[in-house]
Amino acid sequence: MREKLRLDSRVVAAWKSLAQGLLYAGLVFAAVILMMLGKANGEITERIRIHVADAVAPLLDLMSRPVDAAVAAAQAVQGWQALQAQNRALTQDRERLSRWQETAYRLQAENAELRQFLHLVPDPEAHFVTARVIADSGGAFARSLVVGAGAGDGVAKGHAVITATGLVGRVAGVAARSSLVLLITDLNFRVPVVIGATRTRAILAGDNSDRPKITHLDPDTFIAVGDRIVTSGHANAFPADLPIGTIASVQDGVIRVQLFAESMPIDYVRIVDFGLQGIIQDAAASVPGKAGNTTARTAGPAPAAGRIAGRSDGRGATP
Amino acid sequence: MTRSLRLRLATAARTVVPAGLAFLFVLAGCIPLTAIDIQIIKPLPPFAAVYYWALYRPDLLPPPVTFMVGLLVDILSGAPLGVHAATFILVHGGLRRQRRFLVGKSFLINWSGFALVAAGAFVLIWLLTSILHGAPLAAEGLVLQAGTTVAAFPLAFWLLLRCHRALVRRI
Numbered sequence: 001m002r003e004k005l006r007l008d009s010r011v012v013a014a015w016k017s018l019a020q021g022l023l024y025a026g027l028v029f030a031a032v033i034l035m036m037l038g039k040a041n042g043e044i045t046e047r048i049r050i051h052v053a054d055a056v057a058p059l060l061d062l063m064s065r066p067v068d069a070a071v072a073a074a075q076a077v078q079g080w081q082a083l084q085a086q087n088r089a090l091t092q093d094r095e096r097l098s099r100w101q102e103t104a105y106r107l108q109a110e111n112a113e114l115r116q117f118l119h120l121v122p123d124p125e126a127h128f129v130t131a132r133v134i135a136d137s138g139g140a141f142a143r144s145l146v147v148g149a150g151a152g153d154g155v156a157k158g159h160a161v162i163t164a165t166g167l168v169g170r171v172a173g174v175a176a177r178s179s180l181v182l183l184i185t186d187l188n189f190r191v192p193v194v195i196g197a198t199r200t201r202a203i204l205a206g207d208n209s210d211r212p213k214i215t216h217l218d219p220d221t222f223i224a225v226g227d228r229i230v231t232s233g234h235a236n237a238f239p240a241d242l243p244i245g246t247i248a249s250v251q252d253g254v255i256r257v258q259l260f261a262e263s264m265p266i267d268y269v270r271i272v273d274f275g276l277q278g279i280i281q282d283a284a285a286s287v288p289g290k291a292g293n294t295t296a297r298t299a300g301p302a303p304a305a306g307r308i309a310g311r312s313d314g315r316g317a318t319p
Numbered sequence: 320m321t322r323s324l325r326l327r328l329a330t331a332a333r334t335v336v337p338a339g340l341a342f343l344f345v346l347a348g349c350i351p352l353t354a355i356d357i358q359i360i361k362p363l364p365p366f367a368a369v370y371y372w373a374l375y376r377p378d379l380l381p382p383p384v385t386f387m388v389g390l391l392v393d394i395l396s397g398a399p400l401g402v403h404a405a406t407f408i409l410v411h412g413g414l415r416r417q418r419r420f421l422v423g424k425s426f427l428i429n430w431s432g433f434a435l436v437a438a439g440a441f442v443l444i445w446l447l448t449s450i451l452h453g454a455p456l457a458a459e460g461l462v463l464q465a466g467t468t469v470a471a472f473p474l475a476f477w478l479l480l481r482c483h484r485a486l487v488r489r490i
Binding site: 023024027028030031032033034035037038039045048049052053056059060063064067133134135136143144145146186187207208209266267 | 382404
């Protein structure tokens with residue numbers, strides 16, 4: 001009798017272990033299926049991503065507040081310490097900048113005059129929303145942010161995302177309260193750019209490293225470290241002359257870019273609708289240097305309006 | 320409170336709390352640390368939760384829940400769907416079989432074990448992501464993330480231990 005019981009329990013244990021093994025195998029199989037589905041249809045993945053992010057957005061916002069408060073307190077203390085030095089630097093800056101202001105006024109007047117001569121079609125006025133970053137991917141591979149402004153705030157797929165220092169990325173997906181921002185550094189990011197004073201055309205391509213690459217560059221052009229890179233405005237994805245970064249290194253034919261936005265951590269972004277309808281994917285396919293000189297871009301009726309979405313401290317409300 | 324009600328509450332807590340904590344760990348890993356002046360790669364806190372429960376109470380964080388935790392990481396981190404899910408399941412299953420080497424040992428041995436498992440897991444994550452992208456990816460971000468994850472383990476371990484003790488008290 002005891003023998004039989006022992007045998008039974010052994011059989012049960014064997015079955016249990018088999019079922020457990022099958023459960024693990026099944027789940028790994030499910031994960032593999034998901035990987036394949038994601039690879040086959042990126043659109044669905046992106047939609048799932050933004051909707052889940054939208055659902056957890058309030059919770060993330062709540063969780064990030066104590067962190068924000070702690071960091072702000074630490075910064076306040078640091079700020080007090082540096083106050084005097086900062087004051088001196090600012091006074092100097094002010095003197096220097098007031099001279100620049102004179103120059104700017106003069107150039108502005110001259111520009112307006114020349115535009116009138118040329119009958120240049122003006123750029124459409126931009127409409128923007130300021131939004132707080134509520135989640136970021138941590139930066140291991142995919143480079144994306146979730147920001148607290150969505151379709152309800154007028155954000156749409158393809159809008160440019162900028163900070164005070166320059167272009168950061170573009171809106172890749174929109175839900176009701178939040179949007180997914182693809183950063184310049186992401187593997188899937190491409191943007192037509194012009195380099196330096198020579199206005200050499202090229203494509204800036206992210207590769208998940210901190211410094212994106214320059215591709216599709218004419219091999220005969222001369223590029224120097226420190227050259228400034230701005231958007232070209234081709235393919236109508238972004239307007240021209242949004243600052244991006246500078247050439248950081250030219251090594252073995254690989255040109256890397258130091259982003260203006262890289263050194264600054266991002267807490268608020270401005271999502272800008274420039275009234276452009278282009279799609280960035282087309283930009284990657286088009287060969288730079290062949291597009292016509294587009295001084296005058298499509299002028300669309302875009303109202304000038306600045307709105308701050310989500311929680312904000314009133315920062316970044318000026319264009 | 321009657322004894323049966325207390326028992327029922329304790330059972331409910333045991334099903335909900337470990338999973339809830341793991342999901343909170345996922346969200347904690349997504350909090351933007353924007354105001355800090357250097358760009359840092361953040362740890363992957365849910366990995367510590369999977370490690371802990373797989374070793375000490377695999378029944379409290381069963382494989383399907385582990386899968387969902389991994390999937391949420393995939394969705395929120397921007398990794399290809401299924402990569403973290405598969406990795407977490409493999410870690411869960413592997414640790415469950417090898418738990419006798421680590422359970423009941425000192426904290427330092429637990430930490431070393433975690434470092435070893437994390438190294439393996441991050442290599443797997445890198446491999447899967449690279450295969451899905453069709454090209455080897457820059458690995459420095461992942462190496463840094465593995466480093467910060469191992470460095471943050473003591474804090475996660477302490478939290479999980481507190482939670483574990485609270486759950487099994489007064490059976």
